[in-house]
Amino acid sequence: MFILVNLKAYPCDPIEVATAARDVAEDAGVRIAVSPQAAHIESVADTGVETWAQHVSPNGYGSFTGSTLAEAVAEAGAEGTLLNHSENRRKLADIDESVRAAERAGLETCVCANNPDQIAAAAALQPDSVAVEPPELIGGDVSVATADPDIVTDAVAAAGGVDEDVDVYCGAGISTGDDVVTAEELGASGILLASGVAKADDPRAALEDLVSGL
Numbered sequence: 001m002f003i004l005v006n007l008k009a010y011p012c013d014p015i016e017v018a019t020a021a022r023d024v025a026e027d028a029g030v031r032i033a034v035s036p037q038a039a040h041i042e043s044v045a046d047t048g049v050e051t052w053a054q055h056v057s058p059n060g061y062g063s064f065t066g067s068t069l070a071e072a073v074a075e076a077g078a079e080g081t082l083l084n085h086s087e088n089r090r091k092l093a094d095i096d097e098s099v100r101a102a103e104r105a106g107l108e109t110c111v112c113a114n115n116p117d118q119i120a121a122a123a124a125l126q127p128d129s130v131a132v133e134p135p136e137l138i139g140g141d142v143s144v145a146t147a148d149p150d151i152v153t154d155a156v157a158a159a160g161g162v163d164e165d166v167d168v169y170c171g172a173g174i175s176t177g178d179d180v181v182t183a184e185e186l187g188a189s190g191i192l193l194a195s196g197v198a199k200a201d202d203p204r205a206a207l208e209d210l211v212s213g214l
């Protein structure tokens, strides 16, 4: 299982989370990545943890003020990028171009979607992975794997029907090792989470719990 910790714009210490994630990944032998604000990518990557951007723009080099250039986040140390997060929705054509921009820069890609139909559309863009996150469960206390297990199994089937090579992650409300195991049993090969780590009093303990059943 891949554990991708999205720090969103939460007021946590990205270096504290990054060093904890690096150590827990190493100790448990589990792949864990941290996705900080773009301005923190370099300092987070410098800790040695796998680092992801939260978004990259569809454009390449040029007159594109305000863009987040895929090449720039890769040079800063990012190895992958989220795209189309529920809190940063994009048009299909732009998501497609962002996937291509990320590929050119050597970044792994994960396209987020609300439901299995959107997962199928996202998988058709041939990212490395897709992530199903029901918006109504994001930031809540109940894991998607418990509250809506069908959405996870349906997302796995939808992606598989389009492209067997696209990995499927799930997210929303995941905070414990049991949640991660349940997600794995439903067919997900990774999880996306945020508040369970970024808002935890002890992010290291939260991460240790997340990997405890793997």
Ligand SMILES: O=C(CO)COP(=O)(O)O
Pocket: 006, 085, 133, 137, 138, 139, 140, 171, 172, 173, 174, 192, 193, 194, 195, 196
């Ligand atoms: O949006 C999410 C991860 O990208 C999920 O957020 P929570 O883990 O806070 O529900």
